[in-house]
């Protein structure tokens with residue numbers, strides 16, 4: 001372990017004040033991007049850093065169940081966009097009345113506009129059938145892969161790269177397009193590309209779909225539903 005330089009860093013955390021602020025700045029200003037992508041390709045070194053950030057995520061039993069399928073091909077991304085369009089029509093039918101109209105007005109993907117697609121998958125067989133920490137909840141490998149995505153998303157914020165998570169697919173369609181084996185789980189399709197502006201608040205909030213909940217309503221003390229400290 002490398003010792004912290006205590007003179008240069010703020011007490012205890014090992015982070016300078018500016019470094020600590022930078023972490024929160026990335027967290028608070030990260031956005032899901034659908035429509036603001038610039039067409040410029042992402043340089044390989046940027047993509048490498050984003051994937052390295054993802055690969056340093058925590059994972060149950062350190063199983064590192066993720067894979068990243070990098071998709072630059074416009075032809076493949078167009079097929080993925082078509083799979084989205086089919087699923088999105090099914091999704092629209094699940095909402096009623098005005099809500100359906102509002103749903104249809106939302107832009108929920110930038111699959112072709114963004115220069116890079118990253119399909120993130122999770123392999124439940126990565127480290128054998130009995131995995132430390134997954135013994136009593138089989139979903140822990142998927143959760144680990146989600147941690148990798150969040151690492152990538154925050155690193156992307158700091159790199160000026162927008163990320164948009166698209167989940168409106170029938171998993172079988174993505175597997176067929178990308179040749180993904182049956183036992184592998186598709187966790188995310190990420191649209192990735194440089195952006196020169198971001199919404200200050202979630203786009204769904206700006207467009208009136210749903211607002212951020214008050215944190216105090218979500219925190220309980222010593223048991224479910226107990227809001228008194």
Ligand SMILES: Cc1cc2c(cc1C)N(C[C@H](O)[C@H](O)[C@H](O)COP(=O)(O)O)c1[nH]c(=O)[nH]c(=O)c1N2
Nearest residue numbers: 030031032034107108109165166167168202203204
């Ligand atoms: C698991 C999962 C799946 C999806 C998303 C996110 C996550 C975590 N989000 C993005 C989501 O709408 C967005 O994160 C919230 O609206 C909050 O906005 P910010 O991410 O803070 O900008 C998302 N957005 C979208 O336009 N199409 C989609 O299919 C999805 N799917």
